[in-house]
Amino acid sequence: MLAHLLRERDWVADVSVGGVVGRWREVVGDQVADHCEPETFEDKVLVVRADSTAWATQVQLLAPRLLERLAQEVGEGVVETVTVLGPAGPSFRRGKRAVRGRGPRDTWG
Numbered sequence: 032m033l034a035h036l037l038r039e040r041d042w043v044a045d046v047s048v049g050g051v052v053g054r055w056r057e058v059v060g061d062q063v064a065d066h067c068e069p070e071t072f073e074d075k076v077l078v079v080r081a082d083s084t085a086w087a088t089q090v091q092l093l094a095p096r097l098l099e100r101l102a103q104e105v106g107e108g109v110v111e112t113v114t115v116l117g118p119a120g121p122s123f124r125r126g127k128r129a130v131r132g133r134g135p136r137d138t139w140g
Contacts (some may be wrong), residue, residue: 087117
C-alpha cells in the first residue's frame with residue numbers, strides 16, 4: 032500500500048534521499064559529517080552546507096566520489112548534482128536603502 036502511494040505520487044526518489052540524509056554520517060564518513068550537513072534536495076540537486084570555506088572547498092573536490100556513493104545508496108540518476116555552500120556569514124546590509132559598493136570595507140577617501 033505505501034509503496035504504491037510512493038510510486039503513484041513520484042516520491043520514491045525523495046524518500047530514498049531522505050533515508051540517506053538520515054544516515055548521513057554512515058554514508059559520507061565521520062570526518063566529512065563533522066564539517067558538513069545536507070540542507071535540501073530538490074530537482075535531483077543535493078545542497079550541502081559546510082561549516083568553513085576550507086571544508087566547502089574540500090567537499091567540492093570530493094563531490095564526484097560523493098555522487099558515486101549516493102548512486103550506490105539511492106540508485107543511479109536520483110542525485111545528479113551536489114552543490115556545496117560555505118558558512119552563512121553576516122550581512123553588511125543595513126535596511127532598505129543600502130548604498131551599493133564595498134560598504135564598511137571601503138576606508139579610502
